[in-house]
Amino acid sequence: MPNSHTPPRPELIALDWGTSSLRAFLLGEAGQVLQTRSTSQGLQALPMPGAAGFEKAFADIAGDWLASWPQLPVVAGGMVGSAQGWKEAPYVRCPADVGSLAAHSVSVPSGVGVDVVIAPGLLLDEVGTAPDVIRGEEIQIAGALAADPALAEAATMVMPGTHSKWVQVKAGRITYFSSYMTGELFSLLVKHSILGRLMTEVVTEEPTAAEAAFEQGVQAARHSQPGDFTHQIFAARTLGLTRRLPQHLLKNYLSGLLIGHELVSGLAKSSANRQTQGPLLLIGEPTLCQRYALAFATLGVPVTGILDNPAPRGLWEFAKALGLIHPPLDVLH
Amino acid sequence: MPNSHTPPRPELIALDWGTSSLRAFLLGEAGQVLQTRSTSQGLQALPMPGAAGFEKAFADIAGDWLASWPQLPVVAGGMVGSAQGWKEAPYVRCPADVGSLAAHSVSVPSGVGVDVVIAPGLLLDEVGTAPDVIRGEEIQIAGALAADPALAEAATMVMPGTHSKWVQVKAGRITYFSSYMTGELFSLLVKHSILGRLMTEVVTEEPTAAEAAFEQGVQAARHSQPGDFTHQIFAARTLGLTRRLPQHLLKNYLSGLLIGHELVSGLAKSSANRQTQGPLLLIGEPTLCQRYALAFATLGVPVTGILDNPAPRGLWEFAKALGLIHPPLDVLH
Numbered sequence: 001m002p003n004s005h006t007p008p009r010p011e012l013i014a015l016d017w018g019t020s021s022l023r024a025f026l027l028g029e030a031g032q033v034l035q036t037r038s039t040s041q042g043l044q045a046l047p048m049p050g051a052a053g054f055e056k057a058f059a060d061i062a063g064d065w066l067a068s069w070p071q072l073p074v075v076a077g078g079m080v081g082s083a084q085g086w087k088e089a090p091y092v093r094c095p096a097d098v099g100s101l102a103a104h105s106v107s108v109p110s111g112v113g114v115d116v117v118i119a120p121g122l123l124l125d126e127v128g129t130a131p132d133v134i135r136g137e138e139i140q141i142a143g144a145l146a147a148d149p150a151l152a153e154a155a156t157m158v159m160p161g162t163h164s165k166w167v168q169v170k171a172g173r174i175t176y177f178s179s180y181m182t183g184e185l186f187s188l189l190v191k192h193s194i195l196g197r198l199m200t201e202v203v204t205e206e207p208t209a210a211e212a213a214f215e216q217g218v219q220a221a222r223h224s225q226p227g228d229f230t231h232q233i234f235a236a237r238t239l240g241l242t243r244r245l246p247q248h249l250l251k252n253y254l255s256g257l258l259i260g261h262e263l264v265s266g267l268a269k270s271s272a273n274r275q276t277q278g279p280l281l282l283i284g285e286p287t288l289c290q291r292y293a294l295a296f297a298t299l300g301v302p303v304t305g306i307l308d309n310p311a312p313r314g315l316w317e318f319a320k321a322l323g324l325i326h327p328p329l330d331v332l333h
Numbered sequence: 334m335p336n337s338h339t340p341p342r343p344e345l346i347a348l349d350w351g352t353s354s355l356r357a358f359l360l361g362e363a364g365q366v367l368q369t370r371s372t373s374q375g376l377q378a379l380p381m382p383g384a385a386g387f388e389k390a391f392a393d394i395a396g397d398w399l400a401s402w403p404q405l406p407v408v409a410g411g412m413v414g415s416a417q418g419w420k421e422a423p424y425v426r427c428p429a430d431v432g433s434l435a436a437h438s439v440s441v442p443s444g445v446g447v448d449v450v451i452a453p454g455l456l457l458d459e460v461g462t463a464p465d466v467i468r469g470e471e472i473q474i475a476g477a478l479a480a481d482p483a484l485a486e487a488a489t490m491v492m493p494g495t496h497s498k499w500v501q502v503k504a505g506r507i508t509y510f511s512s513y514m515t516g517e518l519f520s521l522l523v524k525h526s527i528l529g530r531l532m533t534e535v536v537t538e539e540p541t542a543a544e545a546a547f548e549q550g551v552q553a554a555r556h557s558q559p560g561d562f563t564h565q566i567f568a569a570r571t572l573g574l575t576r577r578l579p580q581h582l583l584k585n586y587l588s589g590l591l592i593g594h595e596l597v598s599g600l601a602k603s604s605a606n607r608q609t610q611g612p613l614l615l616i617g618e619p620t621l622c623q624r625y626a627l628a629f630a631t632l633g634v635p636v637t638g639i640l641d642n643p644a645p646r647g648l649w650e651f652a653k654a655l656g657l658i659h660p661p662l663d664v665l666h
Binding site: 123125130131133163178179180182184189192224225227231232238239241242244260261263264265266269 | 463527
């Protein structure tokens with residue numbers, strides 16, 4: 001049995017490698033995070049093009065870990081496995097679990113002696129609708145299910161972000177998901193559209209007024225009919241022109257409107273696809289999750305909880321499914 | 334009676350002055366267009382800030398006309414009457430006709446001896462929904478109704494563009510309208526969003542394939558549920574990723590999806606608000622109107638006709654309602 005004063009032995013290097021960031025985790029023998037590092041060297045900001053860019057970014061963030069512990073396994077999830085990534089790990093069809101991810105992983109030489117095993121994304125391909133894809137969220141779901149096995153029976157996970165994902169889990173597998181371009185569209189409208197022109201920054205803190213404007217947007221979405229989106233967003237201009245809303249609250253209104261549209265659609269699809277209703281969980285950046293929780297509350301829908309980033313745990317589960325994790329000696333003996 | 338070889342006598346200078354362009358028309362004694370000029374000196378590209386910018390742009394485009402015919406009346410419509418315009422002509426409430434526009438016009442000295450009379454925009458302000466505004470389209474409607482008085486009884490005018498407008502006319506007055514940010518949003522998504530990254534330009538002419546992709550987008554919109562917009566547009570990426578659509582057709586699909594959403598919503602609002610069904614007309618840039626006509630056909634909705642730009646005729650009607658047009662001598666005697 002290891003001495004309790006012995007520093008924990010690293011077991012795995014886990015990479016969460018997306019479009020705009022690279023995060024590296026050094027994980028211990030129980031999957032606990034020993035060290036975390038983060039850089040902006042996502043796929044869009046690699047130090048050089050092609051495989052060399054991935055190799056250099058990897059060596060920069062994890063080279064010293066491998067110098068200290070040369071044979072550590074390395075796993076990665078996220079856009080690093082896309083067609084624009086280090087090596088493509090083609091999408092796997094739903095339903096899928098972490099075993100499916102392991103079975104369809106790909107390996108690429110890291111340039112510093114070990115291979116990196118990359119997880120695939122998931123494809124949903126149902127008759128009568130356009131296909132949908134996720135890449136990275138499936139790892140987070142694996143982490144969430146490992147952390148709370150009760151969720152595996154049935155749950156809906158809402159993952160807000162640039163492209164929000166609504167993911168349904170049933171009997172331990174991801175059975176359904178859908179993507180919403182909510183975050184990207186909000187940013188585009190504020191930065192580049194005529195709607196942004198009337199928006200002024202908040203001068204004083206007015207949390208109550210800001211929440212009220214946000215909820216007003218959610219309510220407008222609640223009463224929308226099919227196709228109304230491009231009409232309704234114009235209200236973020238007309239409410240300002242007619243002085244119904246102060247200009248510094250137009251952004252809150254637009255945010256409520258966009259998130260509200262996502263919730264109205266997501267909840268309808270979610271109940272249409274769930275035979276058994278499981279808990280509804282938010283996973284993601286805490287401030288954004290709080291905003292979604294307020295929108296759910298405005299619609300009268302209870303949220304069971306908000307989860308911190310489960311990606312490190314998900315990558316650990318991925319490595320376990322790959323057989324890369326060696327059981328601790330005290331379990332063997 | 335004037336000699337048939339006498340050149341037509343100008344009666345009016347009419348300005349259609351928007352955000353991105355300024356068009357000037359020299360109109361004859363029957364309202365016919367004698368000369369047309371166009372510059373890019375809209376509100377966003379004036380030669381200098383403030384009133385001086387409007388004065389200079391006006392003198393540049395119409396100064397020689399006024400030098401030849403010094404007492405010609407001048408009228409203007411469009412964003413020139415907005416809060417960012419030459420002089421604000423505050424919005425007039427619906428229902429409204431060209432008489433309402435004349436009654437709420439404002440005048441501004443042109444800097445070259447005559448005044449410019451500016452038309453107001455319209456405000457729709459119904460209980461339970463956000464307000465909506467138009468500025469410029471009300472003048473086009475006045476022109477369309479003058480050109481075809483049968484439309485005055487009841488009609489729906491669809492005016493595609495950066496911000497499309499659906500306008501309902503009943504008993505000669507504009508009774509209802511709604512705005513859609515379709516054109517602006519399409520442009521933003523193609524230029525600035527992740528959807529644009531997969532879109533390639535058409536290499537060969539494939540009108541049939543392009544139409545089919547457009548119609549596929551319209552059909553997806555037809556089957557949308559409330560809130561689905563930000564989910565459905567993601568298909569302009571996933572259809573490319575999964576090679577269901579060639580990359581050079583993704584833009585057509587997205588165009589069909591956005592126009593389809595507008596039509597689904599506009600038709601629902603239009604039938605909810607029309608007691609009597611009148612003809613459905615498209616007004617605007619011919620190529621864009623043709624694309625809308627194809628979308629209407631995909632939905633099985635007949636379009637009665639496509640109108641050329643009725644703004645000069647509308648400005649003529651506005652000037653008549655202001656009492657600025659003198660009847661021809663052969664009518665007086």
